[in-house]
Amino acid sequence: MAKRKISNPLALAVLALLIERPMHPYEMSSTMRERAKEESIKLNYGSLYSVVDSLQRHNLIEVHETVREGKRPERTVYAITESGRTELVDWLSELFAAPVKEFTQFEAALSLMPVLPPDQVARLLSTRRMRLEAEIVGTRAMLAEMANRGMPYLFGIESDYAMTLREAELRFVDRLIGQINDGTLDGVDVWRRAHETGELPSETDWAWAQQAPGKLRKVD
Structure with missing residues (x-):
């Protein structure tokens, strides 16, 4: 799997949102929450701003315009770049096609x-x-x-x-x-005895011939 400049799934979500239309970060956050995307992608406002900054530094998004509504502070609206579109497609394609080890x-x-x-x-x-x-x-x-x-x-x-x-x-x-x-x-008797006696299992008890997945077997 290719090593990406940005690997946070939240960045992927931002790129996907900006495919629809230019948005400012608050709109990105509220849209993701409206669509319950925080159930699948970890979302908080602080990390969202960091992700947006990183995407801009890598030329995957760019400033579209700066807007002000009433007395509210100015908001920067971002749009996806062509490089961002390419990254989005490549990244999603890779995630669909290649299983990865996830440490749960x-x-x-x-x-x-x-x-x-x-x-x-x-x-x-x-x-x-x-x-x-x-x-x-x-x-x-x-x-x-x-x-x-x-x-x-x-x-x-x-x-x-x-x-x-x-x-x-x-x-x-x-x-x-x-x-x-x-x-x-398999092994529960050794496990149980260790806690009953307070003694650690011997090397013989816990010796394994193979460490590859699917090939574990206890040594007699």
């Missing part, structure tokens, strides 16, 4: 799971399970309401994607809880 907080927690006792992890996962279910139900209801109002599915596709990921996570969490509770999770 839940994956980080899973990688450090043995720090907590197995039964505690199972209880915490049960709490997570309830919250996942509630989130899925809420998203499903929102998508149904959008459909009832005649809104195109296209406008909610990112919510459907997020819900699909949550559904997959829920299935994973269900399986993991079951494996911890019934003792079928």
Whole structure:
């Protein structure tokens, strides 16, 4: 994947907005919030101004005009440049075509799971399970309401994607809880004994022959 001068997804959203028409940052922010884009792209006003400045420095956007409404301070309206249009198309095309490694907080927690006792992890996962279910139900209801109002599915596709990921996570969490509770999770006996005795597992207990994904196996 090509290394880009700007990689913040908020910059991508700004370029996409300016394809529609020139805007000032406040209008960009309010438009993204009206369209619930903050559900998919981290948005705050301070970072938005930083992104706009960076896009301008890299000649991806330019000042279109400066306007004043009544006694309000002047506002700078920005427009996308030809370089910005090219960057937008290339960037989006790359994101659609090439999967990338995303470091999620839940994956980080899973990688450090043995720090907590197995039964505690199972209880915490049960709490997570309830919250996942509630989130899925809420998203499903929102998508149904959008459909009832005649809104195109296209406008909610990112919510459907997020819900699909949550559904997959829920299935994973269900399986993991079951494996911890019934003792079928490979390595759970070593994990449990370590917390019961307060002794760290031996190198033999935690030795692995391969570290490549899909090739992990415990050494006998």
